[in-house]
Amino acid sequence: MVEKKVRIPEAGQWPDKLALPALAAGAVLTTVGFLMAFLFAAPVNGAALDTPELVNGVMVTHQQLISQKIFYFHMPVAIVSFVMLIFSAYYGIRFLTTREQRFDTCSRVAMELTLLFVIFTMVTGDLWTRFEWGVWWTWEPRLTTYLILMLIVIAYFVMRNSIDDPERRATYASVISLIAFVDVPICFMITRLIPSSVHPVIAREGGMTPDMAATVLVVMIGMMLVAFGLYRLRFREARLAERLQALKDQLED
């Protein structure tokens, strides 16, 4: 019976050649998105005015907000962080089914990027909340869910540091990443569905106009490319460190 060979990811393969161009492309796209956010997308309506006014031939009836412009980066980083969590859970499953240590490395690197992008989400969300609502923190569903996610990812890394046996560490880490992957959407749903004064659901008014959607799309693609580039770079570094350690151990014998 021939056993199917499991293809394990390795650094230095073809995705690595794409890493730096992806990073550059991502940087360009996000800059374009940034400019679009301020120059192209229309500002969002704030509080209603007492009397409408004709501006540039258009009747303006509300205060124009530019603080909403933070949203154009806030949503893409939030989505990218969750995508990274999905990858981490996927590599966790691959590890549990194949017991290949390489998948554990992939899972860990993906989790690092999840943490990075979660911090971005919290920073942008917090600054936006601070301006809009005047408080530094509200227990609204999105911010709360991302706080919980951040705590889970930090717990993941604390746990990884406290176990020495690589096999056991990888198993536990994979299980935690899977549990986190299941828990985060539940957390989001529950805080959203249960009516409460402490967790206000901050409803966005209406849908997105096409120019807003276009800006968000540009920034989202840019952020995904940045995340991909960072992932490949970090994976290469992690692999190199592992091979270094293996060489050192070999030299010592």
Next chain:
Amino acid sequence: MGRPSAFAQYKTLLAKDLRQEFRTREMLTSMGIYALLVIIVYGAALALTARGIDIANMGGGLLWVLIVFTSLLGLGRSFAHEKEQACMDGIMLVPLDRSVIFLAKATANILFMLAVEVITVPLFYFFFMSGQPVAATFFWVVAPLLVGTIGMAGIGTMLSTITMNTRSRDVMLAILFIPLIYPLLYACVTATTAAIAGTEFWTDFFVMPLVLACGYDVVMLLVCWVLYDFVVSA
């Protein structure tokens, strides 16, 4: 003589835990005393506001804080005996489906936690809520308590198995446990507060959170069941 069925194995493991607890009463007493101590800390914390606070509305939250921290204590100890006496190795030698161990341990933890809650809820009422008339809906508190306890025991057993072998075991358990049960906690506190306050539209805040908490329980227990084999064999 064939292999005993999974249910028979489950019953044996559960009976082992219960019997051990009846003999020593170690966990129940320590959890019970700990709950009492937390209530005393509440007494100090609410000292200045005791007359003024709306205990009917805050009672639910305070009760669940009590339950979470007592559970952390109990869950941290649930595998202590297995580890100290190396019973785990013995159990692993038996050819059984590992998830049965999870079920037996989780059931034992649920029973212990429920036993402690039977003591602490009246105690909480005695210390803080006897000054006001009890709402007619108070006894509906049993439902979120049950659902919440099942969920916490399930996840707690899984996390306790994971952190059993790490350094600084108890802190690790707390760090992992609290973020993961946050949605369950939130739903149960809402439902409990609705039941205790018993205002006119209390079912709005009771039924939906309870259903969501049940959903959480089902999903999380399923995930833990499936993954337990990997964890305990590591």
Next chain:
Amino acid sequence: MNPILADIYATVIPSAPFIIAAYAILWLALLVYVIKVVSGLKKTEAQMAVLEEAVRAKEGGVSR
């Protein structure tokens, strides 16, 4: 400025520091991370070169 126009754009200046802060923190954090990863890579590659040299020297010494 026309008072109504002033009202329309009333939130722009107060919100500017927050917006600038948000984007600046994002950009800085990304930059810091990229620098960290790339410098980590360079250091590890240098260590790798040293080790390979050591291995080669050891094997060269043994097989002589």
